[in-house]
Each structure stands twice: as structure tokens, then as C-alpha cells.
Amino acid sequence: MSLEQLVEISNYYGIDEEIVLMGGGNTSYKDNDFLYVKASGTTLKTITAEGFVKMNRAKLTKVWSKTYSEDFDMREEEVLTDLLAARETTAMRPSVETILHDLFPQKFVVHTHPTLVNALTCAKNGETWAKKLFGNDLLWLPPLMPGYVLAKEVKDILANYKENHLKDANVLFLENHGIFAAADSIDEIKTLMNNILEKIAGQIDKSGSENEIKLLLSIGWDKFSEKYGIFTPDHYVYRGNELLFADSVKIAVYAKKFGGCRAMPGWLTKFIENWEAEKYRTAVSGK
Numbered sequence: 001m002s003l004e005q006l007v008e009i010s011n012y013y014g015i016d017e018e019i020v021l022m023g024g025g026n027t028s029y030k031d032n033d034f035l036y037v038k039a040s041g042t043t044l045k046t047i048t049a050e051g052f053v054k055m056n057r058a059k060l061t062k063v064w065s066k067t068y069s070e071d072f073d074m075r076e077e078e079v080l081t082d083l084l085a086a087r088e089t090t091a092m093r094p095s096v097e098t099i100l101h102d103l104f105p106q107k108f109v110v111h112t113h114p115t116l117v118n119a120l121t122c123a124k125n126g127e128t129w130a131k132k133l134f135g136n137d138l139l140w141l142p143p144l145m146p147g148y149v150l151a152k153e154v155k156d157i158l159a160n161y162k163e164n165h166l167k168d169a170n171v172l173f174l175e176n177h178g179i180f181a182a183a184d185s186i187d188e189i190k191t192l193m194n195n196i197l198e199k200i201a202g203q204i205d206k207s208g209s210e211n212e213i214k215l216l217l218s219i220g221w222d223k224f225s226e227k228y229g230i231f232t233p234d235h236y237v238y239r240g241n242e243l244l245f246a247d248s249v250k251i252a253v254y255a256k257k258f259g260g261c262r263a264m265p266g267w268l269t270k271f272i273e274n275w276e277a278e279k280y281r282t283a284v285s286g287k
């Protein structure tokens, strides 16, 4: 059963703290008609079949033929309404990255924020290095507004890739964020991810970095983030969390190999800050 395989690959990456931390990352399986995607608020480490939301793919696709409001907030709300209306069961909310999962034609999609990958995506010369390691065809997107803006951009580069290469892209790097890997079997996903992680690891002197990591950990999160900024949305959302702090420190040290680390742009951090405040308000007001 494919849903069992989806649970298997989700738990497989979920227990690996170099790949998934806290509630980060999401996974999906699709057939022609339905997409099963991780519900928000669940974690890959412990997710079971019940933790996935069944989405109607024909309804999801309608997002692309609609004209939404020009206003950012209004448009995101309209898209969210359509996203929620595409659910087959209404008990849970699908991950905010659901539309991105649907855009990949492959059966399985695994989206994670691995430390090694983010040593590249949060580095000044990350894109150049990624192309050196994985070829010039590699898909790489700069930091973008989450939601519709990001989804539209992903839709366009995937379509463009297919037109130029006559095949579907199976990997996408997102700057200051993470990676999407897509394949028709979970074994192919593992091979794809292993190859990527090994190639990046091959560039990094992990044991030689230990002292520097210890030193940076000793200065504490506040001083560290003041000096280096925030690397990815998760590092903001889970700020103060020990695991995410250690992850930030490793990214800063490993990224030296790739031209030095680079924080998320200020406008994106600000956006996530407001977005989080909004979510909090909605939660306390019970709306």
C-alpha cells in the first residue's frame, strides 16, 4: 500500500535529526485523483496514516485557473479557502506547502530542511556550489514569499525544466529554506537524497569543525542570532529551541566552505514575524 510507504519514508526521515527537526518538513503521496499530504501540526517522526490529509487534485488544480485579488493578504486568504475546499475530509488542515507537492508529477514528494542542504542554501555562493556539485540543470529558487507567490514560481520553473529537458525535475533547492525531492518510489527518493547529502558532506570537514561549533554554541542563541541573523523560517519559528540553535551553528560553520553564511533577507523575516503574530491572534481569539 502506498500510504504505508508514505508513512515509512516520513518516519525514516523524521527520526533523523540531521534532516528533520521538530515539526519541520512535509511529505506526500499522490495517485491520479488524490494527494495525501502531511497535516499541519503533525511531525514526520511519529506520523501515521491518519496524519495525512486527503486532497482532491482536480480541485487543487483550479487554483491555477482562478484570478485572485491583487492584495497580498486577501489573495492568500482566497487561496487558503480554495485549498481547504479541496479537502476530502475536513478534520485537519493540510500543510501550507500542499500546492507545491501537487505540482510535482511524481508519486512521492519529500520536503525537508537538512543541515547539510541548508549549509548550501544559506551560503553566499550556495547556488554556484550547488551547480558545481549537481550540474547546471539544478533547480534553485531565491527566497520568496511563502504561499501563492512561491507556488507560482515553482510551477513556472518546473514547467520550464520539462520543456527544456523533456523530463520532469526531481529536485528543487530553496534558498534559505531547504529541498524538495520527488520520485515514483521511496527507494528512488532515498537514493536521490543520499547522493545529495553525500556530495555536500564530501565538501565539509565535520570533525575539523567541532571546536568552532562548540565555541559558537557557548555564546548562546541571542548573541549568535544577533551576529549571524536567522537562516530559515524554521529557525525563526523554533527560535530558542536547542536543536534548532545547534542546527543554525552548524550551518554557519559548514557554510564557510561555500563562501560564508547568509541570513534570510530582512523582508522575509519580518513577514514570518507578522504571519506568526497573526496565527497567534487567530488562535487566542478562536476564529
Ligand SMILES: [Zn+2]
Binding pocket: 025, 097, 111, 112, 113, 177, 178
Ligand atoms: Zn519547508
